Amino acid sequence: xxxxxxxxxxxxxxxxxIESEFPFVWVRGQVTNVSRPGSGHLYxxxxxxxxxxxxxxxxxxxxxxxxxxxxxxNPLTGEVYENSLADTLTDGMEVMxxxxxxxxxxxxxxxxxxxxxxxxxxxxxxxxxxxxKKDLAAKGYFDQARKRPxxxxxxxxxxxxxxxxxxxRDFIRIGRERGRGAEVRIYPTLVQGEAAPTGIVRAMLRAxxxxxxxxxxxxxxxxxxxxxxxxxxxxxxxxxxxxxxxVVTGVGHEVDVTIADMVADVRAATPTHAAQxxxxxxxxxxxxxxxxxxxxxxxVARLVATRxxxxxxxxxxxxxxxxxxxxARLEEAFADGRRRMVRAGAVWLDGxxxxxxxxxxxxxxxxxxxxxxxxxxxxxxxxxxLKSSLKYFFVDRERQLELAAARLDGLDxxxxxxxxxSLTTLVRTGKFxxxxxxxxxxxxxxxxxxxxxxxxxxxxTAPDGGEDA
Amino acid sequence: MTEKKEESFEKSLEHLSRIAARLEAGxxxxxxxxxxYKEGMALVTACRKRxxxxxxxxxxxxxxxxxxxxxxxxxxxxGEEERDG
Numbered sequence: 001x002x003x004x005x006x007x008x009x010x011x012x013x014x015x016x017x018i019e020s021e022f023p024f025v026w027v028r029g030q031v032t033n034v035s036r037p038g039s040g041h042l043y044x045x046x047x048x049x050x051x052x053x054x055x056x057x058x059x060x061x062x063x064x065x066x067x068x069x070x071x072x073x074n075p076l077t078g079e080v081y082e083n084s085l086a087d088t089l090t091d092g093m094e095v096m097x098x099x100x101x102x103x104x105x106x107x108x109x110x111x112x113x114x115x116x117x118x119x120x121x122x123x124x125x126x127x128x129x130x131x132x133k134k135d136l137a138a139k140g141y142f143d144q145a146r147k148r149p150x151x152x153x154x155x156x157x158x159x160x161x162x163x164x165x166x167x168x169r170d171f172i173r174i175g176r177e178r179g180r181g182a183e184v185r186i187y188p189t190l191v192q193g194e195a196a197p198t199g200i201v202r203a204m205l206r207a208x209x210x211x212x213x214x215x216x217x218x219x220x221x222x223x224x225x226x227x228x229x230x231x232x233x234x235x236x237x238x239x240x241x242x243x244x245x246x247v248v249t250g251v252g253h254e255v256d257v258t259i260a261d262m263v264a265d266v267r268a269a270t271p272t273h274a275a276q277x278x279x280x281x282x283x284x285x286x287x288x289x290x291x292x293x294x295x296x297x298x299x300v301a302r303l304v305a306t307r308x309x310x311x312x313x314x315x316x317x318x319x320x321x322x323x324x325x326x327x328a329r330l331e332e333a334f335a336d337g338r339r340r341m342v343r344a345g346a347v348w349l350d351g352x353x354x355x356x357x358x359x360x361x362x363x364x365x366x367x368x369x370x371x372x373x374x375x376x377x378x379x380x381x382x383x384x385x386l387k388s389s390l391k392y393f394f395v396d397r398e399r400q401l402e403l404a405a406a407r408l409d410g411l412d413x414x415x416x417x418x419x420x421x422s423l424t425t426l427v428r429t430g431k432f433x434x435x436x437x438x439x440x441x442x443x444x445x446x447x448x449x450x451x452x453x454x455x456x457x458x459x460x461t462a463p464d465g466g467e468d469a
Numbered sequence: 470m471t472e473k474k475e476e477s478f479e480k481s482l483e484h485l486s487r488i489a490a491r492l493e494a495g496x497x498x499x500x501x502x503x504x505x506y507k508e509g510m511a512l513v514t515a516c517r518k519r520x521x522x523x524x525x526x527x528x529x530x531x532x533x534x535x536x537x538x539x540x541x542x543x544x545x546x547x548g549e550e551e552r553d554g
Contacts, residue, residue, distance in 0.1 A: 172525060180520060181519075181523030182525055183525075183526045184526065186527065186530065207530070210530065282523065286520055289520070292485050292489050292513060293513045295492075299492035299506070300506040302495060303495055303497070304502075
């Protein structure tokens with residue numbers, strides 16, 4: 001786990017480093033953002049091409065005390081300063097500042113605490129500059145409306161500059177790395193000194209007269225305000241204003257803004273920047289090409305991959321529909337069906353067995369051994385009953401027979417014969433003779449007595465001689 | 470490098486961007502996509518060649534109106550006073 005700083009902790013650490021590393025320094029730069037709050041302290045920045053440094057000039061360090069009528073005096077020596085820099089310091093002045101670096105924690109900025117501030121150069125030029133600027137502005141030289149756009153990729157560029165020196169070299173060096181190739185024609189001139197303004201104007205006129213270039217570039221390397229002065233002249237400003245070609249200026253360092261810059265159609269900060277303004281960086285073009293190429297490759301790869309995926313999907317679908325697969329699927333379904341069938345059969349058989357067992361059980365309950373015994377016993381009982389009934393029946397009949405025999409005995413005709421009765425049969429009819437009238441004298445009679453028979457002949461008949469003989 | 474070439478470079482780049490966008494959309498048929506890709510790659514190669522061939526041709530226009538070639542490296546050696554000033 002890395003150490004996590006509190007803001008104040010980190011600021012304190014930075015402050016320690018800065019204040020110990022740079023206890024006292026001299027810095028040269030151009031003054032900007034001068035601010036004079038009521039406290040009497042002076043706040044401004046000094047800057048150069050690439051950087052800006054905040055400066056605070058505390059009242060106590062400004063040298064002497066302010067006098068009522070202006071100016072300052074040294075309270076110790078009584079020396080009076082006619083014109084203190086603290087009073088005249090304005091934006092654009094070039095100064096040398098001596099002091100110590102410090103960190104202003106509340107805003108997290110570092111700044112130079114000035115102890116000595118000295119002007120470099122002179123304020124006269126500044127005033128001239130301001131006057132010309134005001135004049136040209138009034139004439140409409142700086143109007144945005146009249147600024148012309150640059151051709152997008154100029155192939156023919158006229159460069160008005162000194163043929164030797166940093167400016168043209170920087171411009172060419174950067175130009176080589178940019179764009180897609182172009183022709184550069186240098187119109188040489190002095191860019192510094194008394195003759196410079198005239199030289200610049202003449203070179204520009206030649207470039208225009210050649211009627212060759214698409215754009216005119218006016219460049220000069222960095223230098224002091226005096227060095228750059230040709231670009232703050234009315235002649236050069238007029239030539240730029242009158243140029244039928246669009247004009248790009250790149251004069252001095254980034255902070256240097258000349259009248260020429262203000263009149264130009266496009267102001268580049270430096271000669272290097274002028275080349276950058278004219279042409280896009282070739283590396284960027286290459287990178288753009290690379291991007292496009294990579295995009296193409298990526299896209300086509302994705303396209304192919306997508307189609308491949310689709311093909312795979314279709315192939316899988318097709319395989320799924322193939323006869324072999326179908327057979328396999330059917331076999332599987334068949335096996336499954338068979339399994340289910342077997343299972344169902346077993347279940348069915350189980351069911352049958354269960355039903356059989358249940359039926360058997362019911363049967364057993366109804367006609368089972370226990371029940372049969374009961375029935376047998378019942379049957380036995382009935383047999384017994386039948387047998388005894390039969391017996392009684394026979395006995396009864398025997399008795400009745402005996403009775404009947406007895407009665408029959410009573411009715412035996414033989415019996416009365418024993419007791420003296422006889423039985424007469426009329427032979428002629430063969431019938432038992434019950435009435436005397438039935439006979440005639442002379443009829444033969446068969447008379448049965450107890451012992452033996454008698455044959456007789458009727459001699460006489462008497463009526464009603466006894467009814468029941 | 471002539472102006473005609475520059476225009477064609479611009480057009481090529483524009484064309485290339487259109488192709489890349491179309492291909493990126495991914496809704497082109499495969500054959501069309503491959504054809505676009507080939508076309509795009511050909512443009513990339515052509516543009517790259519043009520960039521590689523790109524040169525800054527430098528000349529110096531003399532006071533007499535003559536135009537002569539200019540050697541910036543030699544000019545460097547000639548003077549640095551301007552920078553020091």
